[in-house]
Amino acid sequence: MGVFTEEMLKEAENIVAQYPQRKAAIMPLLWLVQERFGYIPNEAIAEVAELTGTTPVHVEAVVKFYEMFHERPVGKYQLMLCTNVSCLLRGADKTLQKLKEVLGIDVGETTPDGMFTLEEVECLAACDKAPVLLVNAVELFENVTPNKVEQIIAELRQRYGSGDKETIQ
Numbered sequence: 001m002g003v004f005t006e007e008m009l010k011e012a013e014n015i016v017a018q019y020p021q022r023k024a025a026i027m028p029l030l031w032l033v034q035e036r037f038g039y040i041p042n043e044a045i046a047e048v049a050e051l052t053g054t055t056p057v058h059v060e061a062v063v064k065f066y067e068m069f070h071e072r073p074v075g076k077y078q079l080m081l082c083t084n085v086s087c088l089l090r091g092a093d094k095t096l097q098k099l100k101e102v103l104g105i106d107v108g109e110t111t112p113d114g115m116f117t118l119e120e121v122e123c124l125a126a127c128d129k130a131p132v133l134l135v136n137a138v139e140l141f142e143n144v145t146p147n148k149v150e151q152i153i154a155e156l157r158q159r160y161g162s163g164d165k166e167t168i169q
């Protein structure tokens with residue numbers, strides 16, 4: 001028994017049918033898996049390969065290449081801080097340090113309560129608002145100076161506690 005349930009398999013067939021070549025469905029199928037599990041379990045790699053007529057090595061390469069795919073479980077809030085040139089010039093290194101302090105974790109780690117995962121990412125195409133912090137790939141916090149970090153974390157915690165899961169996967 002793999003990670004694809006019967007329901008997911010039906011959806012996967014519909015997705016694959018939308019493309020002239022099966023392998024073009026690799027990313028949407030991976031997204032389907034991640035929506036369900038919050039990350040890409042190892043077993044899903046071979047299943048996606050079979051569904052798309054490719055090899056596990058090929059699918060694994062796609063997972064590793066795109067930062068939006070997670071190879072491990074992540075927190076409710078995935079915090080992606082850009083530390084590329086523009087953001088770095090505007091103090092992203094200090095913002096990163098503050099995030100580590102406030103969360104008590106390092107880059108790539110998840111808080112013990114499973115609430116936050118901290119990641120460093122490349123340019124998010126919002127250089128004019130640097131430094132920027134992307135939350136769960138849907139919400140962008142701009143001009144994130146160190147003194148804003150505690151407020152942002154508190155806001156996210158409060159939002160989760162209030163049941164507003166707008167940015168929660």
Ligand code: FES
Pocket residue numbers: 082083084085086087088122123124125126127128130131132
């Ligand atoms: S360098 Fe950070 S958004 Fe472009």
